[in-house]
Amino acid sequence: MTHVRLTTEGFAVLLAVVAVGLVSTGAARAQSYSLAPTRAADHAAQLETKAADKFVKEDDVLRFINDYRENKTPAQVPGLVKAMVRLGALSDPEKAGVYTGFIAGVIGENQLKAPELIAEMFPMPPVQQVVLIKAIAFSGLPDWKELLEQFVERMPARKVLIGKYLYGDGKTLGELSMDDPFVIDAHWGNYFATGAWEPGIRIISALAWAEDQNDIEKLTIGSMAKWTLASNAARDKNLLDLAKVQMNHQDETVRRQLREVIEAAELYEIGRLREDALKRIDALRAGGPQNARDWSKWGNYGTTALALGCVVASVLGQVQFGIPCVVGGALSTAAVNYLGPERTR
Structure with missing residues (x-):
């Protein structure tokens, strides 16, 4: 599959960059996702087409989310996220608690694949990027900040929010008080992803x-x-x-x-x-x-x-x-x- 070849090439470049000490590990990881732009674009287009066929309405998105914990297919989640964007489900991040929690749960359960899964969710409009940033922070991964840093350059319009989570008072899901409907929703989304x-x-x-x-x-x-x-x-x-x-x-x-x-x-x-x-x-x-x-x-x-x-x-x-x-x-x-x-x- 194309994205597997991209990962292999990216790893080779990462080793070369680290060996000569030109950039930090975080920057090297980010570079691995900029390789072979033509093939990456082709893969993104294929993903978009499959998502359009599978997720025609928001009902289809909800069915997938409900069934996911019984049949976990993380490779389909980037296409699901693209469908969420296309269907307007993420257009208001404050009303996207279930989706934010679900994406967070998938990322959290797939630590090794997380960078690849997130990379395949792009391109993403700036408003919807808020959901992705929170999902990474809510993932529960011990290295979620390093993971978020890898995608800073992909989300220049969201640098303030990213900075809040990396260096400020941005809270993880477990740190948020339950006295907010968004937080209740996000926990349900996390449960639907993980069980x-x-x-x-x-x-x-x-x-x-x-x-x-x-x-x-x-x-x-x-x-x-x-x-x-x-x-x-x-x-x-x-x-x-x-x-x-x-x-x-x-x-x-x-x-x-x-x-x-x-x-x-x-x-x-x-x-x-x-x-x-x-x-x-x-x-x-x-x-x-x-x-x-x-x-x-x-x-x-x-x-x-x-x-x-x-x-x-x-x-x-x-x-x-x-x-x-x-x-x-x-x-x-x-x-x-x-x-x-x-x-x-």
Whole structure:
């Protein structure tokens, strides 16, 4: 395959450059991806064509993401990312949490292939590069900064953001607080890529807010975590097993919510969790503090884990949920429409 030959040639050049001490290792690695531009362009064109045939709609992207952890094919992910760009799925990075987390998970599980996989995702418009930069930082690789440095020259418009992650206060996924829909989404994306328990455990930790009586934002985040855990665990034994194991490791507040998640997943009664969340949110808005954000602002956050679970379930014909399956809608938009106070009953 063409990209294998490129890697071999690049390695030879890298050895020669290091031997004469002309540039740093990071620069040498970057140079390895500039070789044979004609063949690289041909390979990129072939990748684009295959992606266009395989991923016609965003539904196709979501199906691939849902199935990936059962049949991991990282070589197809660069084409998937190109399709995300073409379909506009990454046009607003703040609404691309699921996709960011998914790309991060694939990069993290393929450390040796990561430079090659990332190189094949280019060219990429500057706005969408934000997603890729965060995905590299969120990958969990011990050398993620060195990996990001290799692609600085490919993303000149994003030097400020890259500098924030390399030298500033840019946080990795594990360092981010869970009180943000984007972070919940990113953890779901990571789980869909890896099937690992770590992102699931962090989502479970947000259940502590599902009965918060003082902060409507945290109550909504906790309700989102609860609904998405139940809806995904209903069709994912690995996730259901994780929930049961965590019953022995979480505090009583989380265990109460987790018990309801497990029961709803096993009985396929996801709708009642939504109804319970609606009652709690309405009650807090009616008699609680007034320091919550304007609900309309919530529509500016994360790609939907809610919609993702709903879309996949409808595709598989397994679960009927209580909200419409809207591809590409925001997680918080779903909350506004179906957990928000202005909804029509």
